[in-house]
Amino acid sequence: MTLKTREYIVQLIVRHVQGTLDDTGKKELLEWRESFPENEALFQRMTSRVHFEESLKACEMTGKEMESEWKLIYGKTIGRRRLSMRRMFQYAAILIAVVLIGGIWMLGDRDVELPGDSLMAKAHLIKKIKPQAILVMGDGTTVNLKDTSSLASLVSTKVALSANKEILTYTEGSVDTVMEFHTMKIPRGGEYVLVLSDGTTVYLNAESELTYPVKFSGKDRRVYLKGEAYFEVERDTCKPFIVKANSLEIQVLGTEFGVRAYGDEECVRTTLKKGKVSVESEGCGVILTPNMQASFDKKTSQMDVREVNVDLFLGWKDGRLIFDNCSLEDILKDLGKWYDFDVRYAWEDARLIPFSLNIKKHDAFAEVLQLLEDTGCVKFDIRDNVVVVK
Numbered sequence: 001m002t003l004k005t006r007e008y009i010v011q012l013i014v015r016h017v018q019g020t021l022d023d024t025g026k027k028e029l030l031e032w033r034e035s036f037p038e039n040e041a042l043f044q045r046m047t048s049r050v051h052f053e054e055s056l057k058a059c060e061m062t063g064k065e066m067e068s069e070w071k072l073i074y075g076k077t078i079g080r081r082r083l084s085m086r087r088m089f090q091y092a093a094i095l096i097a098v099v100l101i102g103g104i105w106m107l108g109d110r111d112v113e114l115p116g117d118s119l120m121a122k123a124h125l126i127k128k129i130k131p132q133a134i135l136v137m138g139d140g141t142t143v144n145l146k147d148t149s150s151l152a153s154l155v156s157t158k159v160a161l162s163a164n165k166e167i168l169t170y171t172e173g174s175v176d177t178v179m180e181f182h183t184m185k186i187p188r189g190g191e192y193v194l195v196l197s198d199g200t201t202v203y204l205n206a207e208s209e210l211t212y213p214v215k216f217s218g219k220d221r222r223v224y225l226k227g228e229a230y231f232e233v234e235r236d237t238c239k240p241f242i243v244k245a246n247s248l249e250i251q252v253l254g255t256e257f258g259v260r261a262y263g264d265e266e267c268v269r270t271t272l273k274k275g276k277v278s279v280e281s282e283g284c285g286v287i288l289t290p291n292m293q294a295s296f297d298k299k300t301s302q303m304d305v306r307e308v309n310v311d312l313f314l315g316w317k318d319g320r321l322i323f324d325n326c327s328l329e330d331i332l333k334d335l336g337k338w339y340d341f342d343v344r345y346a347w348e349d350a351r352l353i354p355f356s357l358n359i360k361k362h363d364a365f366a367e368v369l370q371l372l373e374d375t376g377c378v379k380f381d382i383r384d385n386v387v388v389v390k
Contacts, residue, residue, distance in 0.1 A: 010374045013043065126339050126365040126382070131166040132190035133204070138180035138214070145192065159214065169195040172215060183211045186227070189340030196223075199234035200241060203317045206337040207262065228260045230317040233275075248296055251278045257288075258314045268296045271313040279303070319361045321368075328353045328378065332387065339365045346390045350378055 012029045015021040021029065033040045135143040135154075143150045151163040161171035168184075186192055186208045194202040197215045204210060208227025216239065225245045233241045235254025243250040245261035246268050255275025261268040270279050272288040279286050279294040286294055286305050293308045315322040321338070323331050329351035332343045338361065345351060355375070359368060369380050369387070379390040 011376060126341050126385070126387075130190065131192050132187060133168075133192035134185040134187070135168070136183040136185065138182065167193040167195065170197040170214060172197050179217055180214045181211055182214055183209055185209050187340075188337055191338075196221075198236065198239075198241075201232040203230040205229065205316055206340075225259055225261055227262055228258070228316075230256070230258045230314060232256050246296070246298060247281050247301075249278075249280045251280070252276070258310075258317065260313070266298060268298065269313065270294045270296075271308065271310055273310050273314060315358075316361060321357060321359050321361050323355060323357045325354050325356055327351060328355060328372070328389070331355055331357065332389070335365070335368065336387075339368075340385070341365075342386045344386055344388050346388055347378075350389050353377055 009029075009032055012021065012025050012032070015025060016029060029043075033043050131145075133145045135145055137143065143154065145151060145163070145168060146165055148165075151165070151168075154160040154163045154168070158171060160168055162169045184192065184194055184204060186204045186206055188207050190206055192204050194204060194210065194212075196202065196212060198221055200221070202210060202223075205228035208225070208229060210226075210229060211224040213222075219239065221236070221239050221241045223241075223243055225243055229243075231241075231243065231252075233252050233254050233256070237253055241252050241254075243259055245259050248261070248268050248270070250257070250259060250270050252275060255277055256273040257275070257277055258271045258273070259268070260271075270277065270288065271293045272290055274290055277288050279288060279296070281296055281303065282301060284301075284303060286303055288294055288305070291307055291310055293306055293310075293313065295304045295306075296302075297304070309324075311320070312322050312324055316338075321335070323334075329343075335341075336343055355372060357368075357371065359371065372378060373380060381388040381390060
């Protein structure tokens with residue numbers, strides 16, 4: 001299936017769902033459905049009530065919040081530009097379109113020859129996410145964890161129990177008189193898994209740093225985070241595990257949770273999947289139970305706690321990129337971390353357009369851009385390592 005055909009079929013199905021498909025479109029859609037049995041099966045699945053309910057049930061906003069968000073978007077994009085009713089339908093169909101496209105893309109496994117100047121050809125130049133990290137030792141020595149000989153050296157000197165290009169596992173080793181700290185740095189476009197000396201597993205996301213002792217000693221197990229990580233903490237009732245992120249202290253005994261603490265973001269978010277955690281800052285603290293999230297505003301020092309769909313915030317750890325009614329600016333900002341690219345907007349109002357995506361994190365970036373373009377709301381160009389939104 002060619003890219004043009006795929007995009008066109010997406011638009012036909014969106015208009016079918018909206019009830020705005022004309023007779024010509026109905027005929028073309030019917031011909032497509034009848035051309036292959038898998039086309040009809042896909043059409044039935046993608047337009048079923050169950051599919052849409054499952055796709056939309058992850059929405060974290062209340063009805064009032066959704067209405068307020070839409071008014072804001074309308075005022076800053078559609079209202080200001082005085083777009084036609086047809087264009088308004090395109091915006092209203094964004095959520096539907098992207099849900100559909102996730103399935104339509106499955107038809108793209110037939111060989112297509114791409115022109116060298118096409119979006120897909122250019123986007124393939126953006127590198128895929130892959131395990132990569134830099135380890136900074138206690139004496140300042142840096143180790144590139146993509147280097148096989150360096151990994152072997154960590155094991156031979158008994159710093160690590162095992163090491164490869166994806167996972168570094170520490171060993172308890174002997175008792176040290178001086179505590180040595182290491183720092184794991186993950187660049188843009190990277191990710192890595194770290195197993196600490198107590199058995200705790202840490203999944204580090206792109207543009208993140210974790211500073212930790214080679215061997216835990218004392219009354220607690222304390223680590224320091226910049227960026228985003230998911231923790232599977234080994235239980236030890238005698239030594240609580242503490243994550244320091246900005247001015248926050250997240251304390252646990254044994255549990256699974258995620259922390260997002262990027263320096264350029266206004267809030268530090270702690271999302272709990274299993275167990276129980278305490279989130280504290282300057283004497284003010286809250287206790288989280290599963291499916292709860294604490295959002296700490298770094299400017300006001302206010303803490304907001306709410307129930308969330310944890311997959312929206314922790315899906316990256318399991319190889320999913322999930323965005324629910326998020327602005328294009330926020331989506332591209334995150335994708336920029338994971339795929340290592342910068343963004344420029346030729347059309348500023350495009351920043352606020354809302355999209356929903358649920359895709360595999362390790363898919364080629366070309367596919368992600370095409371999903372967004374298929375909605376008909378934005379266009380992209382790629383110049384060197386910059387994605388231009390048109």
